[in-house]
Amino acid sequence: MKGQFRYYLILFISCVIWGLTPICGRVLKDCMSPMLITGARFYLVALVLFSLIVLLEGKKGLYLSRHDFFVLLLMGFVGIFLHNSLLFEALRFTPASNAALIESIGPSITSTLAFFVIGERLSRIGWLGIFISCFGAGYIVCKGSLDTLLHFQINIGELIIIVCEAMWSCYVVISWKLSKNVNALAVTAWTGLFGAIFCTITGFAFNELQVYSITRTYIIAFLVLSLLTGVVAFVFWNYAITKVGASKGGTFVYLIPVFGAVFGVVLLGEDFSSKEFIGALIVVVGMIISVKAKLSVRPSSGSVAQIKQSLIEKERAQIHHGKDV
Template structure:
């Protein structure tokens, strides 16, 4: 069962790695709140249809799950998608996927704070290294920018997106003990779509413009491949191997994102991005492989 989960998590990482590229095409023609709200309305409608076809019995969530599902909608849908899609208007696909790579470290940190999971000293070192790599990346290697807190808005939004996603993952573990993957994903999508639609109505307005064929194809991708497919794959994986182990597979995203952005958008990969990527991935590896590292070094926790 774990091998199947690993395959599904890998597929989710690949689909999400390519997603920022296609989102870049859409946000040039549609504002992020409209994009996210309609994306998740279609995504959830598709999942509810699948539940009807497969005769799932947990269509209506139990009372104890309503609040967690609402929080999942706000964090994993409204904040995560809204921040990431808006960030792509100000920064690059490469930075989006590189900052996403530190999610395992952020997940471990939040698990320590909210779930009281113990972290070894080496895990703390890995978290610090990952955060340092992210600061280096979003400051473009300029210490003066860090000291004066003048980061690129897009990169800051990417960090908010990953923090929100880590919270979503931690909450989803408990909720999926009571509900199916399809039901959890669908209801979180509904709540998230509602909240970001309200936000969009009072800020930039909700409207669907006449999209080009490229934007329409990209929208279809983020709804049914990067949306329905990837989220089902991801939640099945999390349910079987846990959030911390599953988050390791997000390391696939930077590779896919950087390569595809370079090919399709002609984004230039800078030395700062390469160095930031190495530091982030090093920190992630240390955080998620602490036990194996300690065993090799014959250290005790």
């Protein structure tokens, strides 16, 4: 255990960094349009990661089969273009702390989607965990008031966050179609590049590539969002997770929404009510129950180990989180 402490510390640091993702997005909303934030961020992420791949593996590390190319293209569309654009759009309407807490519902959405798409079956305890997690997210969105729901006085940004997480869940499920020849660095680099290209095309078509203002604060926030959360935390995580194992290391992802909420309060001065704390606690409890529940799959589906590994990969970020990567 003592020998592995450094790796647990690296995982902890990765989660702290990923907790900054919604904070940076909230800051950058006054700097540039959501489409430009996403596109510029992932062009930079892709450039750095492709350079790392060539440095570590040579040009052969850039090779993709035709099948993997189209899978990664689709992943880039839903997981980078849609997920991140929606996230940064949502942060124009809702506090970063709320966004971080609601994002924690992601693994439960992934489990539900996996049931319908690849035949993953959860035990009753697992479905109970999903229900609890969804209830917690709803509690946050409604501010603990049924009257808010009945009169539809819901923050549109918080609804967008839920759709945003559904897109990331699609990204995870689609990723199970990739061959084993594509490593984690290549997946992030290629999906980042494809997602950035989609952002560029859409941005030009709808005049959404806009810069509102540039200051030192905005530049720092962009570099943190791109290099720290998109590259450094990702490399740290993948290095440490190979040392301690996915099952043990994966539990650290439960810290990401907590750090996101704390940073929102400390760095941005956002309010954090007791109702939001209760909702966050409910979401985390439900998420832990659903992810740890016993899995079974149809014969045609991927192995249980593959599904558990994919769920753990989802929980951390937010690559892009972190989720984002």
